[in-house]
Amino acid sequence: MKNTDADCEKLLAVKRAMDTGVTGRHPSSAGKRFSKAEALRIYADLRQSIREETLRNIVANMPKNYFLINSERALARLNERLRDETEVAVDTETTGVDVYTDVIVGISLTLPSVSIPPLADRGMHAYIPVMHDEGDQLARDYVLSELRWFLDSDDIGKVLHNAIFDIAMFRRHGYDLRGVTWDTMVAMHLLNENEPSYRLKDLAPKYLGVESDTFAELFGKTPFNEIPLDIALAYAAKDTDLTWRLYEFQRRHFAKLPTVLEYYQTVEVPLLYVIVDLEANGYILDLDFAKEYGEQLRARANELQAKLIGVLAQYHDGAEPINLNSNPQMKAAISKAIGRELPNMDAKKTLKPLAKQYEVIADLLEYRKITKLSGTYIDALPTKQNPTTKRWHSRFNPIGTVTGRFSSGKDEDAAESNSFNVQNQPEDARKMFVAPPGKVLVSADFKAQEIRCTAYMSGEPVLIEAFEKGIDPYANMASMYYKRPYHEVNKLPNGEDTPERKAMKVVWLATLYGMSDYSLADMLGLKKAEATAFKDELFSGMPKLSAWLKANEQDVAKYGFVWADKQQRKRRLPDGRLKRKEIPYGKWQDPKYEEARQHNAKIGRAMRQGTNARVQGSSAIQTKVTMIKAHAECVKREGWALWGTIHDELVFEIPEDFTREDIAVIERIMTQSYRWGDVVANGTDIAIMTRWGKGVTPDDWFANRESKESA
DNA sequence: CGATACGGCCAC
DNA sequence: AAACGTGGCCGTATCG
Secondary structure (H helix, E strand, O other): OOOOHHHHHHHHHHHHHHHOOOOOOOHHHOOOOOOHHHHHHHHHHHHHHHHHHHHHHHHHOOOOOEEEOOOHHHHHHHHHHHOOOOEEEEEEEEOOOOOOOOOEEEEEEEEOOOOOOOOOOOOEEEEEEOOOOOOOOOOHHHHHHHHHHHHHOOOOEEEEOOHHHHHHHHHHOOOOOOOEEEEHHHHHHHHOOOOOOOOHHHHHHHHHOOOOOOHHHHHOOOOHHHOOHHHHHHHHHHHHHHHHHHHHHHHHHHOOOHHHHHHHHHHHHHHHHHHHHHHHHOEEEOHHHHHHHHHHHHHHHHHHHHHHHHHHHHHOOOOOOOOOOOHHHHHHHHHHHHOOOOOOOOHHHHHHHHHOOOHHHHHHHHHHHHHHHHHHHHOOHHHHOOOOOOOEOEEEEOOOOOOOOOEEEOOOOOOOOOOEOOOOOOHHHHOOEEOOOOEEEEEEEEOOHHHHHHHHHHOOHHHHHHHHOOOOHHHHHHHHHHOOOHHHHOEOOOOOEOHHHHHHHHHHHHHHOOOOHHHHHHHHOOOHHHHHHHHHHHHHOOHHHHHHHHHHHHHHHHHOEEEOHHHOOEEEOHHHHOOOOOOOOOOOOOHHHHHHHHHHHHHHHHHHHHHHHHHHHHHHHHHHHHHHHHHHHHHHOOOOEEEEEOOOEEEEEEEOOOOHHHHHHHHHHHHHOOOEOOOEOOOEEEEEEOEOOOOEOHHHHHHHHHHHHHO
């Protein structure tokens, strides 16, 4: 059997160790033939001893300006020194990564300006253990109360790596961490959104030339409170030491990016506090509803399962019973059942068109939809209640995407966490989410956010005029293209799209996202040449937009990056500068040119990403700026909180006795917080609900309330 | 048996 | 020729 690269390395390490006499045969294998299994056992022991040696080295080679603070006197002296600092690096060590349940076991501080005469290195790196199992130390309550003035101070800036976590941990113990001025993790993302990892332990070797072991490498699954204080000091003080050095490195680089720095300091950093509140506020789920709905879905799934197995089992060969969740099995069985070979099991492209013709396919589609819905959402979410807060919490990661949008879900190193993605909840699962008692959810979206953004960035008069007149841009385009009156191609009396408007929406998004004419034809049911002609004619009426799209591609090709609005954020697309590889005519399928094809595909992808990143990235900035304003308003108002954000939408929770003026406030926040210059006004649609979903308009809500009052 | 890849699908 | 951007997560398949 062939060994993996990882195993090869392990075996080589063992061989080296045996050759140099560092280790010998494994005691458990005395008298047996030397085997790979024994070598791997030796490796495990070797690793353990390497780990122990690493820890010994870390302690032995610890810089002289790392100090353990474990007496009242030492803490008092530290407090004095803190008063002379303007900016300090801060980090917490904790029992785990659940900010609502875990607790702080120690605090690291780097005081950069301290100078202790015999020591060559400037700066002081302190670790204050407060809950380690062993060793002399101060109590957490005492330390936190002594440091309260510092934690509360806006005048002493705090520099952290992943500040959201630490702010939330301090809050867990009833303390604010005010004055955060820099988050090296977020800053790194603005300096390079393509970075493979934003862990301090990966950034330090890469950018500071400092080797650094991860917590897991050094301590495995041992919680930090079980780590002896000498090792804890060396490890924890190094964290703020590295954070500070990374900060200095980043400052130098931001000097060349003043517009990005301005955005970082006025948006991304203040936003961290908004996110902490948003995440902590959390969600309430209607468990009775979830239970009942889950049972309904399960019953239907069982019914479909029995039916499908009845039909398909005969087409399945193999020792194991047929599995409806297995795509390879289903592809084979259904192909046989319907007497034609399916190319794949894509629901939209392959199965849906066949569902009318073949009941078995319709059943399978329903079965898959239901099992996905219950498996991922309806049955899964109820188990994720936080034991401490009794609410459900999501993570909103402000650097989770390359364009600047939020991602939502679990943290990278938190497989066990109860966190979940709140941004991809299907309509049916949203019904589980309810407003807290006495409150309503108010959702406010940016009306046609990305299209307004494009109108502004391209300066296209057709789009700008449409927005000025309050005209629907899709309908306007449809009117132009089909040469029919606007009202005829806008919406149908029942509020649904006309086919013309729908087609324009597809074409619009296709262009924005760089869809090929081939795919567009596929989507609209046209021939490729027809799709090309369609797009050409449409865009010939909007020359400024066409020029803008072209310029974006040229920028990607020339510079390898594009800017979001006002040069606040860069999207680096280095593949755009690659040179295309020639593939001779007729050799397009030739395996010999596979590498050339992939190479050229990367360039095409970069070209498509350019426009998308400008639009999506600028829109994300609008959403983030608006969130800061919305949060500030919520803080001022009793019972108001920011409940969620889904890219182009903010959701508030507010007391149910809200007024028309309250709605007007939300409307102003949405439309005035971040404007597309003076060129394109913002719009917002507001909906009110007690259960997450469609909701009603404010007018309907008030009409309903008034009719109840008069009854 | 664990880590990882992948197809598929939810959202905007 | 390839062919729609940004994500997260599920279950199965695959690898060693």
